[in-house]
Amino acid sequence: MKSTFEELSNELKKKKIRLSHQRLKVLEYLTLHLCHPTVEQIYVDLQKEVPTLSKTTIYNTLSSLIESGLVRVITIEDHETRYDIRTENHGHFKCESCGEIYDFNVDIDSLQSVDLNNFKINDKNVYFKGICPRCLLSINKIK
Amino acid sequence: MKSTFEELSNELKKKKIRLSHQRLKVLEYLTLHLCHPTVEQIYVDLQKEVPTLSKTTIYNTLSSLIESGLVRVITIEDHETRYDIRTENHGHFKCESCGEIYDFNVDIDSLQSVDLNNFKINDKNVYFKGICPRCLLSINKIK
DNA sequence: TTTTTACTTTGTAATCGTTACAGATTAATT
DNA sequence: AATTAATCTGTAACGATTACAAAGTAAAAA
Numbered sequence: 001m002k003s004t005f006e007e008l009s010n011e012l013k014k015k016k017i018r019l020s021h022q023r024l025k026v027l028e029y030l031t032l033h034l035c036h037p038t039v040e041q042i043y044v045d046l047q048k049e050v051p052t053l054s055k056t057t058i059y060n061t062l063s064s065l066i067e068s069g070l071v072r073v074i075t076i077e078d079h080e081t082r083y084d085i086r087t088e089n090h091g092h093f094k095c096e097s098c099g100e101i102y103d104f105n106v107d108i109d110s111l112q113s114v115d116l117n118n119f120k121i122n123d124k125n126v127y128f129k130g131i132c133p134r135c136l137l138s139i140n141k142i143k
Numbered sequence: 144m145k146s147t148f149e150e151l152s153n154e155l156k157k158k159k160i161r162l163s164h165q166r167l168k169v170l171e172y173l174t175l176h177l178c179h180p181t182v183e184q185i186y187v188d189l190q191k192e193v194p195t196l197s198k199t200t201i202y203n204t205l206s207s208l209i210e211s212g213l214v215r216v217i218t219i220e221d222h223e224t225r226y227d228i229r230t231e232n233h234g235h236f237k238c239e240s241c242g243e244i245y246d247f248n249v250d251i252d253s254l255q256s257v258d259l260n261n262f263k264i265n266d267k268n269v270y271f272k273g274i275c276p277r278c279l280l281s282i283n284k285i286k
Numbered sequence: 287t288t289t290t291t292a293c294t295t296t297g298t299a300a301t302c303g304t305t306a307c308a309g310a311t312t313a314a315t316t
Numbered sequence: 317a318a319t320t321a322a323t324c325t326g327t328a329a330c331g332a333t334t335a336c337a338a339a340g341t342a343a344a345a346a
Contacts, residue, residue: 056325057323059304078224091254091256113249118276119236123272128268129268131265164341198332200294223332
C-alpha cells in the first residue's frame with residue numbers, strides 16, 4: 001500500500017493523471033481510511049484540511065482514479081456508493097444492523113462457471129450481508 | 144417457478160401479504176420477465192395493462208416482496224436497482240458494453256472465509272463484469 | 287349481504303446523490 | 317514569465333427513491 005505523498009504522486013504520474021493538490025488529498029485520504037468511505041464522508045473530513053474543496057472535485061477525482069484502476073467502487077446498496085483503494089481481490093461483508101462494511105479474504109479467482117465460457121471477465125465481486133459479531137453480542141444482551 | 148395467478152396468490156397468502164390486483168400484476172411480471180427489470184421497466188410495461196398503476200405502488204410492492212423473501216434485489220451499479228424473482232443462489236454478469244445482465248450458475252454456498260467465523264451470514268452475492276459474447280463478436284467485426 | 291376496519295394505492299411534493307456546465311484557477315510546458 | 321490545456325469550483329439540473337395524505341379496496345365481523 002502506497003502511503004507517502006511522494007509515492008502517491010508517482011502512482012499518478014505512472015498512470016498519466018495530472019497531479020493536483022486535491023487529487024493527492026483524496027488519494028491520501030483513501031490510503032488512510034480503508035473503511036470504504038462514501039463521497040459524503042470524504043467531503044466532510046477533507047474540508048477540514050482543504051476548505052475550498054468541492055464535492056464535484058471529489059466525484060471527478062474518484063472517476064479518474066477508478067478509470068485508471070487505482071480505486072475500486074463498492075456497490076452493495078443503492079444510494080450508498082463506497083470507494084476502496086484496496087484493489088486486490090477480497091470480499092465485503094455488510095452488517096445489516098450497524099451498516100459497517102468488513103473486508104474478508106476469499107478465493108474469488110477460483111470462482112468459475114461454465115456458463116461464462118465465451119465471456120470476457122474484467123471484474124469479479126463478492127459481497128455478503130448479515131450481522132457482525134459486535135451486533136450479535138448486543139442483540140443477545142437485550143434478549 | 145410459480146407462474147399462474149392462483150399459484151402466485153397462494154405464495155402471497157403463505158407470506159401473509161394481502162392480495163391486491165397490483166401486487167399480483169407485479170409478481171406476474173417478474174415471473175414472466177426474468178431479465179432483471181428496473182422499476183422503470185416494470186412501470187412502463189405494466190401501465191399498458193393497468194393504466195392507473197403508480198410508481199410508488201411498484202416501489203411499495205417490491206419492498207414487501209423483498210422483505211418476505213419472494214424477490215431479490217440486484218445492485219451492481221448505483222442508480223440502477225434491479226429485481227429478480229429467482230432467489231436460488233446464482234451469479235450475475237453485467238456486460239459493460241450493452242448493459243445486459245446474464246445469470247450464471249456458480250457454487251456460491253461453497254464460498255467461505257475464516258475471517259467471517261463469528262459473523263451471521265444472511266445473504267451471499269456474486270457478480271462479474273466484462274463483455275458478453277455478442278458484444279465481443281461485434282467489436283471484432285469492427286476491427 | 288352489509289358494515290367495519292385496517293391496509294393499500296395514488297399523485298404530488300420533497301429528498302438526496304450525482305452529473306452538467308461555465309467561468310475561474312492552476313499544473314506543466316515553452 | 318507566458319502559454320496552454322486540464323482542473324477546480326459553485327450552482328443548477330437531473331433522476332431515482334421516499335414521504336405523505338386523501339381516496340380506494342380487501343378481508344374480517346356483524
